[in-house]
Amino acid sequence: MSLPDWNARYSASEFAYGTEPNSFLKQHADLLLDPVLSIAEGEGRNAVYLASQGWQVHAVDNSSVGLAKAAKLAADRNVVITTEVADLQTFAPEPNAYGGVVSIYAHLSSSIRARLYPLLVQTMKPGGILILEAYAENQRGRGTGGPSDPDLLLTCGKVERDLIGLETMLLQETEREVLEGKFHTGMASVIQYIGKKSS
Template identity: 75%
Template sequence: MSQPDWNARFAETEFAYGAEPNSFLVQNASWLKAPVLSIAEGEGRNAVFLAAQGLNVHAVDSSHVGLAKAERLAASKSVIISTEVVDLQDFAPEPNAYGGAVSIYAHLPSPLRTRLYPLLVKTLKPGGVLILESYAENQIGRGTGGPSNLDLLMTCDKVERELVGLETILLQETEREVIEGKFHTGLASVIQYVGKKPI
């Protein structure tokens, strides 16, 4: 989905993916140390949750409309997040800058993942943790959310090939009910990953 489409999606009053955080992130947030980088953050539900846990969070997204909504959500919860409008094609976070990184339903084409994922590993400090949840290739045809382009969907094998340099804490494909706004609703096949940068 291109940036103008994301701006249009996020322009609606309601939150496209809900205002509550992703449940897999909630279950594993204790792994994260500040500061935390959240890519493709959208309307801020996950960044605001992490900020409410006392973490400094830097949220990046291509949609200025989504991030403006994220800042309003943060203000409504009396927390502060930092935001940055970026095209992930050009995004290059500083090495050894973050104690955690979060990629929740950031469905990226494989050439972009090949460029970006090594940078996410490098931006983690030693001991830093990356948390990822994505729709799996097996999500195709379910009609409960996610892209219809196979290249944008993940498998455990893709994670192992593309996120090199982290020690796997958890990697699995599972089916679960995803209830996150009107675009992510229903039984879904997902990839879940937690990886730690060696100390």
């Protein structure tokens, strides 16, 4: 199954996933170091939250419409973020550039993960932190959010295979209620991961 047309999804005046940050990210954000790279940022809810807490945030997404809303949300909340329209199939962040990387519901194919995840590790500075939450394969069929293609969903094993070079601080599959706009609503099976790059 193909992914949504993100420009179309974000073209409505309402925010598809709300304007409040992801709760897992909010719970662990104090681990992050400056600056922070947020991939598949969409309409900016997580980047704007982090900026409001004092981080320098660079938000990357393939949707120009989503990032325009992110910039407006930042302005409305009197914070500054930088944005970059980029396809994660080809996106290549600069090595040793970020103290934190955030991946919240960035559902990527196995081929994209195999290329991108090592680059995310390389872009992290020593001691940097990566925070990830995504729907698990067990989320299929629930109707509360996420793609139906299992290749786009995660397991703990996939994370361990694809995110090499970080010390695992947390890796779990858990059930939790996700309340993030109209597309992520209800009990869900999610993968949560926090990794640290050695100093």
